[in-house]
Amino acid sequence: MTYTSSNYNFWIRLGESDTSYLFNSLQGGLLRIPKKIKNIVEELTSNCFELNDMPVHIKNIAELLINGGFIIPEIINELDIIKKRFFSPPIPKTFYLTIVPTLNCNLRCRYCYQKHLDISMSQEVCKTIIKEIERRIKSQNIEELKVEWYGGEPLLKLGLIKHLSRNIMNLVKKYNISYEASLVSNGTLLNSKTVKILSKICIKKIQITLDGLPEIHNLNRPYMDGSPSFEDVIRGIKKASKKFIIHLRINVDRYSLKKAFEFLDNIEKYEIFKIKKNVRPYIAMIGPLTPNCLNTCKRAIDPKDWYFYVLKFQQELCKKFSDINPKEILEYPKILHKPCGAISEWSVCVHPSGKVFNCGLEVDNLQLSGGFIWEPYWEHPIYKKWTKYNIFENKKCVICRYLPICMGGCLKHTFNKEGFFKNNACKHWYNYLEPTIEEFIKIVE
Ligand code: SF4
Ligand code: SF4
Secondary structure, three states: OEEEEOOOEEEEEOOOOOOEEEEEOOOOOEEEEOHHHHHHHHHHOOOOEEHHHOOHHHHHHHHHHHHOOOEEEOOOOHHHHHHHHHHOOOOOOEEEEEEOOEOOOOEOOOOOOOOOOOOEOOHHHHHHHHHHHHHHHHHHOOOEEEEEEOOOOHHHHHHHHHHHHHHHHHHHHHOOOEEEEEEEEOOOOOOHHHHHHHHOOOEEEEEEEOOOOHHHHHHHOOEOOOOOOHHHHHHHHHHHOOOOEEEEEEEEOOOOHHHHHHHHHOHHHHOOOOOHHHEEEEEEEOOOOOHHHHHHHHHOOOHHHHHHHHHHHHHHHHHHOOOOOHHHHOOOOOOOOOOOHHHOOOEEEEOOOOEEEOOHHHOOOHHHOOOEOOOOHHHOHHHHHHHOOOHHHOHHHHOOOOHHHHOOOOHHHHHOOOOOOOOHHHHHHHHHHHHHHHHHHHHHO
């Protein structure tokens, strides 16, 4: 059999070190290549060869490269492997459901993209959600259900979340399906009572936003009456981190970026890291994600520089929390089937009115909805525009070596061709892959 090099190999060289590394974005393998065999590996990954014709010591190296997918049989079309991943159902078959019980919020964040209409989900919509889950279980043979509670501030409707969760839990029990839920919250309403309720309705993760130091957070994220929310969020994180994994989102722009690093330096002071492994901070970019937040444009960090800061923040975290697996801190490249749930027919987001959306960031614009949850929304042209999107018709992506770990990036940005974030996905891995792997190697070795 003739072998040839994978199209998805990346050579990583660490400064002046004698050792090189090979990363393969199709299979996710990372191989250490000592100097003494580097020439052989370079030769093997540059030319076609027959395995049987080789001296034993070279054959052993070739077999190692074949096992990691760095070298492949010439007859294999690697793009077919990516296509198969893209068009196949998730494993296990999972229905990803985002529920927005209300668009209302008790904060008035400076950069928020929502208009906070005082609209909440009715009992009728809740009942239809249950019917839709049951329809999916029967028609798609769902094996797992993952619910994300999103808002506004979803905890303003804790009673509704509790009631609907109970009905969902009864349903998944009836069909013997696994279930877990997560929550996106501003953290101000997390107290002992809410934490106790949430722990009984299968919540595993909570994303809480805390914009770093109090002076920045209180400026960015005040209550409706302008009063500060920092202390309440810290209290909420302390309570919730005893039970749940907390993804601590720190939103930054050009003016607050430095302060986010200062916050990290002083983080012990706030005692939210007592249960270190449960709290995972990361920075997120404040930017014009929708037409409602174009005002953030002037202060936004240029997307081409963004990943440099993300990596720097992660490096600081790795130094500070050396007992946490760096793979949990660094955004180590993952093999993807789809760029995100919005493009998948296994996923839907339900607005309080019952309107459905593909992307959760669009819930504030009813014109972007793909129909109602009680209609055959999967036949609606908007829903289909997303779920039938074929990444392989994009000439640039099809020949891209980052494709298996990018899958075309955020489709919202792709549809919005002229937006601030255009070509953001390309900038992401182009800038970020090698430095991330380098950092990972430095820490692990
Ligand atoms: S389309 Fe973009 S913004 Fe929407 S969910 Fe996917 S990655 Fe997020
Ligand atoms: S969006 Fe850019 S980086 Fe991602 S697969 Fe397409 S061409 Fe490659």
